[in-house]
Amino acid sequence: MSDGSGVINLAALGDSDGYLERFKSIPSENIPANTELLLSFSPCLPFSEPEDFVGTDCLDVAACLIVRHRKNNRFVSRYINYGRHEGNEFQYNDSIKTLSVAYPVLSNSHPQTIAHYHCSPNHSIAFSQRFGGDVPLEIRVDSPCACPNACALEDVGPGTIFLIMLCLSATAYFILGSCALRPFRTSSGVQIAPEESLWCMLCYLFTERKEKRPHRRRYSLKEETL
Structure with missing residues (x-):
């Protein structure tokens, strides 16, 4: 937040596709009985x-209202x-721990949807029943992820990548060492020597594959003159 209290990760509120609600039936006043309102x-x-x-009118949007009429079955x-x-x-109210975000249809137009993300240990979503025209649709979201620094994204930095590469290299080193090296005891102590059977097998496979390559025959056309 601008006051230095932390970051609210709104992406953590949605599902794997980013939706907070998908085809959610919402209540509304003064709609016909054969009409249903859905919100994504x-x-x-x-x-x-x-x-x-x-x-469609809902192209690259944040909120889409689907008005579905039932006609002729x-x-x-x-x-x-x-x-x-x-x-x-964006507007943050620190006294009630609520972040309000207004989503306009156009960049300079009146917002049609206003979402209030409230910091709460519970999770719930509520919608206003009166909206339309100049009255925006209001969504109240209570979630622990609406609290600053509660659901921060985990960034894979250079240090994490270095540790992953180090673990993979160490694992490959020990596996290769256990397969390609053979310990044996001598008068001077335990020594390690290359495993002849493994290296001979690798050389044999490489040589066999090389010998099995089909040889291309080259033909030359010669013109005969009479």
Whole structure:
């Protein structure tokens, strides 16, 4: 946060695909009985809904509202862009431990979705029932990951990569040493010598593979003159 209290990792709130909610049925006032509202929302990653339809209004969005009507025993769906990541605004209230993020449809437009991420030991998601027009859809998320530095991303740095390479090299060294070297006892003590059977087998396999390579025959065409 800007006050130095830490970092809130919003990506940790979503699933493996980045969705906080996917096709979530949300309540709303003044909608017909044959209409259902569904919401797909991703706090950090833009998505498109549906994925296989290019002409959709929900293209690279943060929130997509699906209005599904039941007509003649089938559903007709309409996809509405309800906020993007571009141009969103962040506001943190330290007294109530809540981060509010506004997602506008356009970079300079009125936000259509406002998500309130509240630092809490419990996990719950609630939606406002009155929205539309100039009234944005509000989402309240209670989660431990909404607390600063609670669910920070683990970065694989150069030190971790060096340790992994060191462990792999040590493992390969001991495996190769146990297979390719043979200890034996002499009058001066225990000595280690190369295992002849292993090295001879490797040389034999290499030689056998080389001998089995097919030889290409070369043909030359000669013109005969009469």
